[in-house]
Amino acid sequence: MTFTAKDPDYAAKVREIFAAQGFMALIGAEIVHLAPGECAIRVPWRQDLTQQHGFFHAGVLGTIADNAAGIASFSLMPPGSGVLTVEYKLNLMAPGQGEAAIARAVVERAGRTITVAVADVFALQDGAEKKIAKATATVMCLQSKG
Amino acid sequence: MTFTAKDPDYAAKVREIFAAQGFMALIGAEIVHLAPGECAIRVPWRQDLTQQHGFFHAGVLGTIADNAAGIASFSLMPPGSGVLTVEYKLNLMAPGQGEAAIARAVVERAGRTITVAVADVFALQDGAEKKIAKATATVMCLQSKG
């Protein structure tokens, strides 16, 4: 599906929101793709992002999946909107083993109030991507009162 | 419901797993309650755990909810078991605003292979707890081959 952004400045606003999220800096996440209805977030492996076997912690994968889904959804909202994750669900399908994890989110359905986005999470291993998790997120548009 | 631990050493093993999760140290999480089928994890607020409005990032709340649910589930597994989150779902119900966030998980159903646990997440505001999120997690027991 191809989407059109309602807000011509969406990309600048996304960058601003992302930069204001202290947690993204803490885990070393960066946006590596952004288009109307699409967002990918990448986080390189570090020892302090792991679970007990040295793989990416599920919490890290859930964080970038939720955030990519929220930004993909926000990218389609009208100017002045706020964005809120209502819920997300993450299925873990394989160990998060590799040099980096990448969450690629696309909007499935953009409504006036509710947007549904899906994020697939991949581990980068020796240059190849392997799907390790899948999330569905329900995102709400908070309309500006301005 | 009251549960009995099958592994008399479960508490020591939980502490060992938790200490081996680099991500728990990074976010400053600690276990504040542990009993058979129950676990609570607390994380004090810091600027580098926030989303764009200065509240706890949903990813932090999902992380402690998933981890508390996983540990509550693990506490009931037989000696030699490994533990794996199959999936979790988080509903965000109010802004994560306060001095700390606490995820309190309890097992709903402990099966031989699959355990279901629920985690409520609270924000500590001026000494009072407010429920801000709710998670359900499906956790798998990996049996020892020993």
Place this chain on the structure above:
Amino acid sequence: MTFTAKDPDYAAKVREIFAAQGFMALIGAEIVHLAPGECAIRVPWRQDLTQQHGFFHAGVLGTIADNAAGIASFSLMPPGSGVLTVEYKLNLMAPGQGEAAIARAVVERAGRTITVAVADVFALQDGAEKKIAKATATVMCLQSKG
């Protein structure tokens, strides 16, 4: 938690909506409890509600869980509201074996737009109730334009 209904006629409206759902009559479901923020729906076992082992089909359990959660949510909405399930998630915890299945839903958080409700599903076996499934539903209030 105790809730107060904003619409004094909520019970009559719930009965009207329920009676208008052809699918509830087909599966033989009835409301057996209704209070502000609470709803229970019961369906007696029949051969044509089963999966391949003669137990209640997961689809039947999901149906009454979703419907009980939707009605519990609707019971707290202002007069003139419409109700819509945004999403629901169902964990199946034990076989749906018994004379009847009962979904008991309670609202966890009632917001202006989004309500979160939890429904536990029980099987009635020889007079005792056994929890067989657990659902979380996200429900939206559609405000009247009147």
Place this chain on the structure above:
Amino acid sequence: MTFTAKDPDYAAKVREIFAAQGFMALIGAEIVHLAPGECAIRVPWRQDLTQQHGFFHAGVLGTIADNAAGIASFSLMPPGSGVLTVEYKLNLMAPGQGEAAIARAVVERAGRTITVAVADVFALQDGAEKKIAKATATVMCLQSKG
């Protein structure tokens, strides 16, 4: 992704399981596509499958989504396996309005114990398909003791 069936008789076993589910006959569901890792289930509109506005009840959509996901998962399991839905989550994205509803499921990840499948649900309106719901299901393989 292309999958290969481990059980050469999987299609006959699927038909047998489906025929043994009383609930599928009640709602008038039929399998309209079956391949390794894939299943589509179709149900024509009837007044007794509706919610209060005359559209397909969410419970019907959840039922065919879950069942299609379960069958897609089962189609990849070894001979002698049993199949069990652990959990499913359904996002409703548009009203279930049309002559028929079709759930198309594909396996995302087939593990020895746990399979994850996604089902998109479409409404057939005047010959065109519109996506109205999306489900993710976690399915367990019960190994034969034979």
